[in-house]
Amino acid sequence: MSFDHVRRFTPAPPRASSRVAPVAPPLAIAIRGHTYRDNGPKSGSEGTLMELITVASARQAEAIGKQVRLQGWVRTRRDSKGGFSFIELNDGSCQGNLQIVAEAALPNYETEVKKLGAGCSVTVEGEVRQSPAKGQATEVAAKSVTVHGWADAESYPLQKKGHSYEFLRTIAHLRPRTNTFGAIARLRNQVSRSIHDFFQEQGFLYVHTPIITASDCEGAGHLFKVSTLNPAQLPLQNGQVDFTKDFFHRPTFLTVSGQLEAEIFACGLGKVYTFGPTFRAENSNTSRHLAEFWMIEPEMAYFDLQDNMTLAESFLKRIIRDALDKCGEDMKFFQERVDKEILTRLQGVLNSQFLRLPYTEAVEILEKSGEKFEFPVRWGIDLQSEHERYLTEKKFGCPVILFDYPRTLKPFYMRVNDDGKTVRAMDVLVPGVGEIIGGSQREERLDILEQRMKEQGLDPAGYWWYLDLRRYGTVPHSGFGLGLERTLLFLSGMGNIRDVVPFPRVPGSAEF
Template sequence: MKDIKTIHLKFKELSEVNLIARVRNNRQGKVVSFLVLNDGTTINDVQVVYKEDTKGYEQAVQARVSSIVEVKGEIVLTPGKQQEFEIKATEISLLDQAVEDYPLQKKEHSPEFLREISHLRARTKTFQSVFRIRSLAAFAIHKFFQEQNFVYVNTPIITENDAEGAGEAFVVTTREDAKYDEDFFGKKANLTVSGQLNAEAYAQAFKNVYTFGPTFRAENSNTSKHAAEFWMIEPEMAFCDLKDNLEIIENLVRYTINYIFENAKDELEFCNANLEEGLIEKLNIVRNSKFVVNEYKEVIEILKKAVADGHVFEESNIEFGLDLGTEHERYICEVVNKCPTFVTNYPKEIKAFYMKQNDDNKTVAAADLLVPGIGELVGGSQREDDFDKIVSRCKEMGIDPEELSWYNDLRNYGYYKSAGFGLGFERLIMYITGSSNIRDVISFPRTPRNLLF
């Protein structure tokens, strides 16, 4: 029994084949009929030719879209045609007949409709391409870190801390009365919004670690970029400063994209043709560019000049302290630098409590990676290594230092310095595939008022 990927790879070496696959299309002609089959091992289908004298002909003509058939036949080379070979069937067996009103018939389906049938949409070429790329990208990320001796750490999914301090965590409880001191853990518990704080503890033991797991945000947002459940890659490196951090980010992004080019060529080409025109060209810019570094204060001056020269932003009140929007980020990396760009040293008021305060007492050693097409892709920083400063920063931001005593106390046990970053996996997959909505790069998306599967 051969799978279709193997048949495509070795069709010149094969003479007879036996395969089981799903029907994409079944077209009858006066003399010759055609089955188009796919078994999920590749986005490339195979065409099966059959006639009235083919064994099992009566079953074959009855096979509806999505039915499962077994085919035995001969490889016939078809040079000059779109597909270089086809299978001339000697025997066809209908193993399972799909219902007549199977939702995915041979026609165009809107993304909105396909989200309503997320249990079936992976059978389409679009989602086969997206989710194969997602699988390969995940493997590439693990491969990158493992080759550099990073330790993979599984951080808690249930936690008491809100690493970002945004108050958008899902509460985990066994009670209906909010008496958390009588709850399972004896205190209020949440689904994690980040594994970073726990990763920092393990970095002090192993030097270089990374997490790759689900995170959750109870943010009531229905935009194309937000989901309530998503995956994050969060490396943490001890004895590492911001400059070293940027180098690792750049290497990881380039490595992952290169891996997709090497291992998902057909899927990338499909996405380029069907999801985002110019996708491959966009990704080649990232692969082949040396990333630029601009300080936040430089970016503010560039944006001010753009406004003075007549460029119109939705937010044109450009002043130091502005939390850059996507329009500003894209202007910097698409119009000004025309390549991926790190923006560093942001005002501390718009960044998290754990970021290292710079000597100017105004900024922190933070960095965001901006890429053409979407803006921010990665956010990271050097972590505050001074115990008194991080406790003071917690108080300034309304965070009770006692609730994070285990984390803050790391500074008292031989900390020196540490740095890390967060890469939203779905945002990366959107970027690599050209998908315009986060709901289309997660198998079963979780969004407000949506818990269908």
């Protein structure tokens, strides 16, 4: 689906993607990647031609007959008295392991092969052949097994059996070697790719907004301070810290949103998106919050709130479809080991049309629901998690986009409706996770925007550049924010956001 039809006044500029980079000369060794191939056959230990391939490609029946070299980590070893051992090899290229058959004739069979255990790193050379046993199409008959690094079985924390996520969090440096975190890493990679693919195909421009900022998009005191001042010797002026002595000559923070800067580029280049790290210093101790997370924020000139919703829905569906199509094995793993309903739920979302429901109607539905809520529902107060869950999981059973919230509940930059009481905000609620997207049509009228800033105790002078966008050539525009980690929770069925980010940062914890 294209959004180019939506009231664009200028054609999209040529995109960077039209400049195709020249093909790089082959590297000496391709360690990872989907080519699964280095710069050609090389001489193996027995003088045969060895091709470096991944476990993923060696597991395919097409690989049968090839002389190959594989590099990865041992998951487990089983011995046969018949004079050989089975080694389960994984290199992160896919969910499944490759079975290596190592004969006793190998020169290092007794000294090394029979001592291999979980965690050891090896290079294996041999021939891919059809596996006579169930469980895999192929296996590799090893001609050599080279051990790079041992993993002492007494002290290596990862065992063959399952571990709790809580335990794995304490060894975040080793958990990428587990099935679950391998699957998460590959899914996260795919989602990141889908995000760029979707927006690039729609003619969006990828904009890098600053990590360090002096503005506070949400208007609250939950930012991380950035300073080079010595905390033990702060320069003071009338009892206050004198920030003119600081690096930027003013207080600065880690960004909580790239939205305001994205608006700058949207109001000049049309459709843009940001995709980068975001920092919130809130003392949130939940399974859905991180102090450091990745956020995607598209911002579109000439989009109204309905266009915004259409984009959000089509964007989410693209990510789901790609995950199902391109991470099939990992998604199957989530279905079997993490959440028995994840595939049907995602398929249901793909097939559904997101329900668009004004806040006012949602409140009426909740009031008439007869449901016993812990917190009462009343027009003018924010909906609680239990209310949102009721709507998306129980009442409708599909994603719900709530919009037109009371102005008192939402930030200054959201466009005020004609009724004067509500603003053009939207929240996308999905089953299982709750709010996954928050967005709005932006206030493009200078006088109303200034009034809203004062209403919320903000000094318009500090946002002079933001106001200039309304002062000169203002346009209606919209955008939203999608949390990458919440998307991963939604896609995988995982229960804790700390398990879908490589290195979680939460209050009291920044290990690794």
